[in-house]
Amino acid sequence: MNSIPLNKRIIFALDFDTVEIAKSWVIKLKDKIKFFKVGLQLFLIGGFDFLKWLKDQDVDIMLDLKFLDIPRTVNTALNQVKDYVDYITVHSRDVIMKEIPDEFKSKILGITVLTCFVDKNTNLEFGCSVDELVMRRAHHIVDNNCAGVVASGCETKMLREKFGDIIIITPGISLEKPRNDDQKRVVTIEEAFKNRSNYVVIGRPVYQSFNPIRTIDLAQEKIEGVLKKGG
Amino acid sequence: MNSIPLNKRIIFALDFDTVEIAKSWVIKLKDKIKFFKVGLQLFLIGGFDFLKWLKDQDVDIMLDLKFLDIPRTVNTALNQVKDYVDYITVHSRDVIMKEIPDEFKSKILGITVLTCFVDKNTNLEFGCSVDELVMRRAHHIVDNNCAGVVASGCETKMLREKFGDIIIITPGISLEKPRNDDQKRVVTIEEAFKNRSNYVVIGRPVYQSFNPIRTIDLAQEKIEGVLKKGG
Numbered sequence: 001m002n003s004i005p006l007n008k009r010i011i012f013a014l015d016f017d018t019v020e021i022a023k024s025w026v027i028k029l030k031d032k033i034k035f036f037k038v039g040l041q042l043f044l045i046g047g048f049d050f051l052k053w054l055k056d057q058d059v060d061i062m063l064d065l066k067f068l069d070i071p072r073t074v075n076t077a078l079n080q081v082k083d084y085v086d087y088i089t090v091h092s093r094d095v096i097m098k099e100i101p102d103e104f105k106s107k108i109l110g111i112t113v114l115t116c117f118v119d120k121n122t123n124l125e126f127g128c129s130v131d132e133l134v135m136r137r138a139h140h141i142v143d144n145n146c147a148g149v150v151a152s153g154c155e156t157k158m159l160r161e162k163f164g165d166i167i168i169i170t171p172g173i174s175l176e177k178p179r180n181d182d183q184k185r186v187v188t189i190e191e192a193f194k195n196r197s198n199y200v201v202i203g204r205p206v207y208q209s210f211n212p213i214r215t216i217d218l219a220q221e222k223i224e225g226v227l228k229k230g231g
Numbered sequence: 232m233n234s235i236p237l238n239k240r241i242i243f244a245l246d247f248d249t250v251e252i253a254k255s256w257v258i259k260l261k262d263k264i265k266f267f268k269v270g271l272q273l274f275l276i277g278g279f280d281f282l283k284w285l286k287d288q289d290v291d292i293m294l295d296l297k298f299l300d301i302p303r304t305v306n307t308a309l310n311q312v313k314d315y316v317d318y319i320t321v322h323s324r325d326v327i328m329k330e331i332p333d334e335f336k337s338k339i340l341g342i343t344v345l346t347c348f349v350d351k352n353t354n355l356e357f358g359c360s361v362d363e364l365v366m367r368r369a370h371h372i373v374d375n376n377c378a379g380v381v382a383s384g385c386e387t388k389m390l391r392e393k394f395g396d397i398i399i400i401t402p403g404i405s406l407e408k409p410r411n412d413d414q415k416r417v418v419t420i421e422e423a424f425k426n427r428s429n430y431v432v433i434g435r436p437v438y439q440s441f442n443p444i445r446t447i448d449l450a451q452e453k454i455e456g457v458l459k460k461g462g
Binding site: 015040073128 | 246270271272275276278279297298299300301302303304305307308311312322324325326327330345346347348352355356357358359367412413414
């Protein structure tokens with residue numbers, strides 16, 4: 001786990017309105033951060049041209065389009081995007097994961113349960129707790145040999161104990177004060193790494209901070225601190 | 232229900248590899264069909280330029296990207312696409328549907344349960360039958376005042392009885408012989424309209440037929456036959 005360089009531990013979420021703003025953030029941050037997430041918002045405006053530009057910056061890319069469709073459609077979409085990025089997200093469902101072609105699997109990250117769900121919601125929608133649902137979906141990912149799971153820091157410890165050496169990526173990170181937004185299952189960056197996430201996804205807490213570079217420096221110091229203790 | 236013109240009852244799924252092929256099908260079909268579905272495959276290559284071209288053909292558009300993400304991301308994506316299309320699909324979850332801004336809702340179609348799921352799968356994933364899950368998700372759609380539901384023809388009758396005059400769109404249609412592919416909950420076009428779907432989504436059974444125009448003529452005759460009896 002410690003072999004991942006510090007500048008790839010934070011995956012910076014490029015959740016911006018325009019390609020120009022997204023590019024300016026990549027240029028500003030790329031000495032510090034070598035791993036970026038492109039989600040729906042930016043992909044809809046930037047498309048493959050943006051992905052090509054981003055790859056040319058010599059960084060890793062997580063394409064977070066969270067596919068959930070019939071297997072044929074998911075696999076067609078994966079085939080279209082796979083050569084542009086390092087990782088692609090798919091909502092974890094057994095019926096879908098098991099149909100993903102083997103040659104794509106090293107790039108597939110399975111979404112377990114979105115951070116906007118708490119037990120009240122999963123009980124209503126799925127008749128079980130968040131933890132149970134996360135474990136079930138992680139099984140579909142691991143059993144079908146996909147690359148890793150996306151899960152909140154609340155479930156990371158449980159996942160690590162159960163599944164050992166899988167990739168775990170954690171969105172829903174607070175850097176200082178608690179967040180009050182649509183992400184509900186939130187942990188601090190220290191907790192995420194103490195619970196043995198490999199990577200954290202951070203967007204808003206950095207780009208909304210007064211001094212983003214300083215915020216990243218502090219966040220990376222915190223990560224290093226936890227990893228040193230762990231090692 | 233009978234006020235929908237016959238040439239909009241079939242939503243033709245433009246599931247093609249290239250924009251050129253998709254355009255050639257629209258041009259070939261647009262005297263017969265005035266409603267087209269753009270899914271992930273085509274949107275990834277054609278993007279907004281294709282949507283603009285398609286709108287210029289004076290047809291209705293269902294953009295079938297099946298969004299499922301945290302509310303902020305879904306709403307940002309909806310805002311980006313809403314002006315280009317008539318309908319947009321979102322996976323129905325209470326936590327997401329209730330956060331969709333009111334001004335978008337007349338364009339939102341909620342996906343209930345993908346046609347690749349059968350009871351065995353939903354029992355595994357969600358601890359309930361397909362029917363139960365479809366009803367729960369249809370409630371989220373109707374209770375949150377969205378435009379309509381996407382559901383297989385197996386559930387249409389139940390939905391119509393429960394929810395009355397909502398829009399129901401049905402994929403997973405066979406025209407002649409039974410289908411043997413990744414869509415499992417499949418009905419014939421007659422069954423879909425007997426069960427009171429408003430629209431059916433058809434792609435493969437048309438574009439894989441030897442004479443697509445004849446296939447559409449026959450399908451529309453069947454629809455007309457059912458609707459006349461119903462009225």
